[in-house]
Amino acid sequence: MAKSKASSAATAYFRLPRPLPSLVTVLGLGYFAWVVFWPQSIPYQSLGPLGSFTQYLVDHHHTLLSNGYWLAWLIHVGESLYAIVLCKHKGITSGRARLLWFLQTFFFGIASLSILIAYKPKRQKQT
Template structure:
């Protein structure tokens, strides 16, 4: 295949341009990195399976736990009067049940920690052996709870039967 080098003094015709254009063109809609990842996943036995939880759950759980944390530890920073009925209810809880809310805050994090430990067990049961992947599941489940754990539980590795 001849190259077109008009700048170096060689003549260049339309046929050269078409051949070079076609030869150097990448397929539309494909990416080499995506193809490599897809090939690796096709060969993978599932030991590196990980899915990030949806943005909805990331935002919802982060805001809820953040609000709960502020309500328990720094309620004076929250403008309850601007939150309507919800603010009045939260103010009532802070004024009358602060100790229960504090214990509830610890209980919420304890539940998340328990779910994270369950995620490690589920990883073992489903054949996810890669330590980095298991750590990702543990951290994600600790932070976002069942929103993450449900993704792992739904995963079906479809391993062949062992005789």
């Protein structure tokens, strides 16, 4: 019975990422979106060195910023798809767990994917 519970827990493995890396990812992508789509509304002078640097990038490299923004989301899609592949290789068969890994990795990127990469499922002995 205990072996069965352990086995089902492994097939439904899911963990939330640490809050700080997740917050950094969300704030970074949010700021990136703000810079790309609404640069006229940014209070550059209130942001200190970050504001000056951002204003320089907006004024001189807006196309690069825009392409970088979409590339960042494309990378998150790739990480999410890789999370699904990792779930299969690590024996996570629960559809709910796989969906959670996909969504979490899409929104938090490597902060989530690193947990799944580090996960070492216990192999059952074949008798």
